[in-house]
Amino acid sequence: MGKIKKKFTAVWELYRDGFKNMTWGRPLWGLVILKAVILFAVLRVFFFKPAMAGMSDEQKSEQVGEHLTTPRKIQ
Amino acid sequence: MDAVIWSRLQFAMTAAYHWLFVPLTLGLAMAMAIMETLYVVKKDEYWKKTAQFWMKLFAINFAVGIATGIILEFEFGTNWSNYSWFVGDIFGAPLAIEGILAFFMEATFFAVMFFGWEKVSKRFHLISTWLTGIGASISAFWILVANGWMQNPVGTTFNPDTVRSEMASAEAFWEVISNPVAVSKFFHSVTSGWVTGGVFVVAVSCWYLWKGRNVQFARKSILVGGFVGLLGTFAVMLSGDISGVHAAEYQPMKLAAMEGLENGGRRAPFSIVPGVEIPGMLSILATHDLNGYVPGINDIINGYTDNDGNIIPSVAEKMEMGRTAINALAQYRTLKDTDPVAAAAAREVMEANVQYMGYGYLESPEDVIPPVGIVYWSFRLMVGFGMLIALVLVLVLWFNYKDKLTKMNWLLILSMLCLPFVYVCEEAGWIVAEVGRQPWTIQGLLPVNVAISDTSVGEVMTTFFVFLGVFALFLAIEIRIMINAIKKGPSVE
Numbered sequence: 001m002g003k004i005k006k007k008f009t010a011v012w013e014l015y016r017d018g019f020k021n022m023t024w025g026r027p028l029w030g031l032v033i034l035k036a037v038i039l040f041a042v043l044r045v046f047f048f049k050p051a052m053a054g055m056s057d058e059q060k061s062e063q064v065g066e067h068l069t070t071p072r073k074i075q
Numbered sequence: 076m077d078a079v080i081w082s083r084l085q086f087a088m089t090a091a092y093h094w095l096f097v098p099l100t101l102g103l104a105m106a107m108a109i110m111e112t113l114y115v116v117k118k119d120e121y122w123k124k125t126a127q128f129w130m131k132l133f134a135i136n137f138a139v140g141i142a143t144g145i146i147l148e149f150e151f152g153t154n155w156s157n158y159s160w161f162v163g164d165i166f167g168a169p170l171a172i173e174g175i176l177a178f179f180m181e182a183t184f185f186a187v188m189f190f191g192w193e194k195v196s197k198r199f200h201l202i203s204t205w206l207t208g209i210g211a212s213i214s215a216f217w218i219l220v221a222n223g224w225m226q227n228p229v230g231t232t233f234n235p236d237t238v239r240s241e242m243a244s245a246e247a248f249w250e251v252i253s254n255p256v257a258v259s260k261f262f263h264s265v266t267s268g269w270v271t272g273g274v275f276v277v278a279v280s281c282w283y284l285w286k287g288r289n290v291q292f293a294r295k296s297i298l299v300g301g302f303v304g305l306l307g308t309f310a311v312m313l314s315g316d317i318s319g320v321h322a323a324e325y326q327p328m329k330l331a332a333m334e335g336l337e338n339g340g341r342r343a344p345f346s347i348v349p350g351v352e353i354p355g356m357l358s359i360l361a362t363h364d365l366n367g368y369v370p371g372i373n374d375i376i377n378g379y380t381d382n383d384g385n386i387i388p389s390v391a392e393k394m395e396m397g398r399t400a401i402n403a404l405a406q407y408r409t410l411k412d413t414d415p416v417a418a419a420a421a422r423e424v425m426e427a428n429v430q431y432m433g434y435g436y437l438e439s440p441e442d443v444i445p446p447v448g449i450v451y452w453s454f455r456l457m458v459g460f461g462m463l464i465a466l467v468l469v470l471v472l473w474f475n476y477k478d479k480l481t482k483m484n485w486l487l488i489l490s491m492l493c494l495p496f497v498y499v500c501e502e503a504g505w506i507v508a509e510v511g512r513q514p515w516t517i518q519g520l521l522p523v524n525v526a527i528s529d530t531s532v533g534e535v536m537t538t539f540f541v542f543l544g545v546f547a548l549f550l551a552i553e554i555r556i557m558i559n560a561i562k563k564g565p566s567v568e
Contacts, residue, residue, distance in 0.1 A: 010194075018190025024131060024560070025189065028138040031552065038545060039142055043149070047538045050152030051528035052160070057237075064160045065238045068525065069405035071436070 079524050081535040082154040085542065087509070089146050091502055092546050096140025098501050101215065101265055102272015103133045104208025106303045108201075113299075115201050121567060125295055126204075128565035129276065130188065135560060137185075139553035144218075146542070154535060158516050158526035163239035165231055165251060166221050173217035180210030215268075216261050223257025225517050226508075227325040230254070233429050233520075235407050235422060240520075256325055259317045260508070266310035267504060271497050273304020274464060277471055278494035279561055281487040284480060292565050294475055301472040308465040316360065322511075323361035323369060326518060328443055329511035330361060331372045332450040339371035339379075348455065372447070376440045388431075390440035393519075397435025400428035433520045442522075445513040449506060457503040460496040467493050 022029070052060050076084075107129040114122035148170070151159045159166070187195060187203035195203070224231075230250030231240040242248050251257075277300040280293035322330040331339065334346050334357055342365060345356030358367040362382060370379045370387075378389035388396070403425035410418040437443065471490050474480040480487070512518060516526040 014190050014194050015186060017194070018186060025134065027556070028134060031549075031556075032138050032141060035139075035142060035549065039145060043146075043538075043541065043545075047541060048149040048153045051154075051156035051530060052152075060160050061236070061238045064157050065235075065404075065408055067157050067529075068161075068238060069401055069408065 076532070078154075078530050078532050078535055079527050081532055081539060082150070082527055082530070083523060085154065085535060085539045086147065086150055088539070088546070089143070089150060089542065090509070091505065092550070093140070093143040093147065094501060094505055095498065095550070096136055096143060097211075097215065098264075098268035098271035099136045099275055100133070100140060100211050101208065101268025102270065102303060102307065103129060103136065103275060104204075104211055104272070105269050106272050106276050106299050107133060108205045108208050109299050109303065110296075111201050111204050115197050121291075121295070124565060124567040125292060127192075128292070128567075129296070130204075131560055132275075132279075132557060134189065135553065135557050139549055139556075153538070154528055154530055155516070155526050156528040158521060161239060161521055161526070162224075162517065163237070163241055165224050165228075165240055165242060168242075168248070169217040169220040169252075173214050176217070177210065177214040180206060180213070184210060212265050215265055219261045219264060220252050220254065220257045223254045223260050224251055225515075226260075226512055227254055227256040227321075228517050228520055233432070235404050235425060236411070240517075256321050259314055259321050263311060263314040263318050263504075266307045266314055267501060269303050269307030270311055270461070270464065271307075271501060273300045273302070273307055273468065274493050274497040276300025277304060277468065278491045281471070281480075281490040282561070283564070285484065285487040285491070287481075289564050289568055290481060292567050294480070297471060297475045297480070301468050301475070305465065305468045305472065308461065308468065311461065319360050320363065326512060327370050328372065328375050328445065329450070329507075331370065331375060332445045332447045332511055333454045333507060335447055335451045336369065336371040337373055339369045339374045341366045341368050343367075343369035343371075346451075372444055376443070390434065390437075390443050393431040393434040394437055394440065396428040396431040397433060397437075399435070400425050400432040401435040403428070404432075430519060433515060433517070433522050433525075436522050436525050437514070442514055445511050450511045453503040453506040453510070457500050457507060460500045460503075464493050464497055464500070 019029075052063065055063070107126045110122050110126035110129065113119065114126060151166075184203040184206040187200065188207050191200050191203065228240065230247040231242055233239075234241050242251060276296050280296040280300060283289040283293040319330070322333070330336075334343075335349070336343065336346075336357070341358060342355040343357040343361070344352035344354050345360060346352050355365050357369050359365055361367060361369045364382075368379075368382050370381075375387075376390045378392065379387050381387055403421045406421035407418050407425060410421060434443075467486070467489055470486055471480060474483055474486060514522045514524070516523050
């Protein structure tokens with residue numbers, strides 16, 4: 001048990017010290033976080049709503065089956 | 076332009092943008108892993124500092140490139156929902172494996188690589204560096220399994236109840252992951268990344284030599300970068316040859332478009348540029364036999380007999396069988412709850428014709444022809460620049476070995492120019508692969524106009540321009556950070 005705990009502590013310290021002592025990597029992490037916010041909090045929420053969101057699997061089968069068997073007019 | 080065109084443009088833009096970062100990640104990972112290996116084997120601190128500098132540039136590229144692939148998955152749900160549902164677990168399983176593997180491997184070994192220099196043993200650090208690159212390559216494999224299935228849909232059956240392509244057994248999963256198209260695509264894509272990584276190292280190093288600074292560092296880096304780049308070019312040629320054979324076998328129209336071959340035959344010529352041909356060369360490349368038959372665009376439209384003696388129906392006949400499959404699918408879905416016997420008969424008809432179902436949505440046989448000019452010239456750009464890059468890498472390595480490179484400004488400038496050239500190769504390769512398979516999202520089964528969601532032009536246009544703005548901003552940021560890091564240079568001379 002002590003050995004496992006020691007390993008976990010070593011891994012935790014690796015990440016903790018790594019982030020704490022970061023120099024040129026800091027703005028890169030800023031960039032990654034900024035991008036994640038733009039992607040998931042803005043684009044995903046406001047622009048990229050899945051077309052079949054909220055449908056059950058049966059409803060999805062029904063809709064796609066309809067599209068496959070009845071030609072649609074593409075706008 | 077309709078919603079199909081806008082959705083395709085948006086997907087193409089996102090994929091092309093994503094593909095700016097991936098090859099450099101794959102190639103630079105290889106170069107820096109070799110440099111670190113030299114540090115561990117030779118116990119030479121200089122190689123450690125050299126590896127650390129390239130790792131810094133690797134991290135910049137990685138940070139900007141990370142998650143750009145996720146946008147493609149957004150687009151599957153928004154613009155390509157019919158396709159997303161239709162492909163079902165074939166796409167879901169590889170992408171899920173890729174996501175989990177990429178996250179755990181990269182989060183673990185990437186962290187050790189950057190944070191672990193003084194914390195873990197040299198050997199463990201070296202293994203982590205190699206595994207970062209291997210992890211990225213494994214991620215690429217799963218993505219290309221999904222893409223390979225779209226080009227050659229094997230191992231699945233279409234279920235008319237769920238309206239999905241499904242893998243019925245573990246053998247089917249094996250068939251999907253060992254799909255020859257996926258395997259050759261994997262090697263072609265990953266080794267093209269080695270070329271990009273190698274050229275990047277050589278081009279940046281040549282800039283230092285041109286500026287007369289960090290000369291020893293640059294010469295040592297050129298040794299590794301040139302080796303990785305050259306190894307990549309040979310592997311790309313080999314895997315490209317296999318990809319050509321696969322295109323002839325599974326996507327003959329793509330090959331015909333690549334060659335602008337209207338009428339095929341035995342001893343088919345290879346076109347260098349319009350009007351300049353090598354007789355018989357296309358037959359050798361496509362079938363590994365001078366007398367191999369290669370169908371042209373007109374042959375594919377009118378039907379032909381392939382090299383194994385199989386009679387390939389004309390597109391008009393395939394359209395007829397496709398319509399039969401679609402009508403039988405409609406009948407099955409109408410009757411399955413009320414008349415099981417008639418539904419079973421309809422299902423049988425559908426299953427007999429389902430391999431041509433996608434053709435039933437086409438309006439004319441000519442719809443199967445992709446934009447020939449784009450595919451033809453993209454292929455020539457890829458091959459032409461690729462050969463130039465191979466030649467430049469040989470010259471750079473030779474004159475670097477002879478200690479004459481620093482005085483050869485023309486070669487230094489040419490090497491730097493190879494950096495944009497290699498990106499043209501990368502993007503042109505994807506254009507050949509993806510534009511060349513139009514009109515299909517899934518070869519023979521689902522054309523783009525049926526794969527699309529119920530979406531409007533306005534919606535897709537809006538997200539297209541939002542993406543364009545966001546992508547341009549992040550690309551400008553990356554280039555600026557990268558240039559600043561290169562200008563600052565390594566910590567050794």
